[in-house]
Amino acid sequence: MKRFKNILCVVPGTGSGKYALKRAVSLAEVNQAELTVISVMTPVSVGMGIPDGGPISVDLQAAALSVRKEALESLVKPERGRMKIHSRILVGVQFLEVIREVLSNERDLVIKAPEVQDWLGLRVGSEDMHLLRKCPCPVWLVRPGPKKSYRSVLAAVDVNDAIPPEELKTRQSINQQIVELASSVALADFAELHIVHAWQPVGEDTRAAILEYLPRTKLDAYIARLVQQREDGLLKLMKTVTNDLEPEVLDYLKPQSHLLRGRPRKEIPALARKLEADLVVMGTVARTGIPGLITGNTAESILSQIECSVLAVKPPGFQTPVTLDGYR
Secondary structure, eight states, X not given: OOOOSEEEEEOOTTSOOHHHHHHHHHHHHHHXXXXXXXXXXXXXXOBTTBOTTSHHHXXXXXXXXXXXXXXXXXXXGGGTTTSOOEEEEEESOHHHHXXXXXXXXXXXXXXXXXXXXXXXXXXXXXXHHHHHHHOSSOEEEOOOSSOXXXXXXXXXXXXXXXXXXXXXXXXXXXXXXXXXXXXXHHHHHTOEEEEEEEEOOTTGGGHHHHTTTSOHHHHHHHHHHHHHHHHHHHHHHHHHHHHTSOHHHHHHHOOEEEEEESOHHHHHHHHHHHHTOSEEEEEOOOOTTOOSSSOHHHHHHHHHHOOSEEEEEOOTTOOOSOOOTTOO
């Protein structure tokens, strides 16, 4: 599935971004997309009473820039034989520079080496969290590791339709985007595709107290209706996906659905670990006034627990708070 035409890959200055770069190059080749690789360095501040912008700080900044350029070129050079790759160094706050680069050059995907890496895998640091919250295009944080391809892809969706029609349209759009991206990656990597919806009935935490005021039969009937609604919603979404696939492709992909009762912030990371998922595709932000999507504190709680790569998408119409004021 050709989706992206203008990919931005963000790598650190340490040379540890090779896994993100290889994923970006492969995706750009498949999509016949333009690929730009950047590294963002913070401005040099001398301190010790020496003013920023003076001759010493300017020289140090130039020296640091030269070192970073050499490191970036060393990383990118082995891949230049496969395709044309643009590269550049930006100076400033990383997430701001990345988002401004997306805005100014109409990038449609950011692939990035995670800010924090340890022996457990991916850990979402503050810069990456800012990017996941505010970048207007999808952001793919690629966990470093020896695997060349993914074996298991998990798409986290919300199929609750008990919301106003105008909000429901947005929710359906982001669900569709999440599943399409997850399907595309699964097919490209010959991976399993799993689609999960986790939900918790209103009042589940206070069930015992509710039973003092509401007959058990009515409470059970209410929960049964919710279960049926979520099952129907997930089935409908699955049909939407499968209808767009050729029979032989569908036979190979065989997407599996998971309807989990419980808190999304607990159930989704637990399922990702159980499946040994290599990638979780999820929404991270909803428009103001649209409850129920994996958003805000719930999204950040999930992200803090996931140890695999993450592909995060925004709903249609999302507008970043970052502007191009003063950007060159």
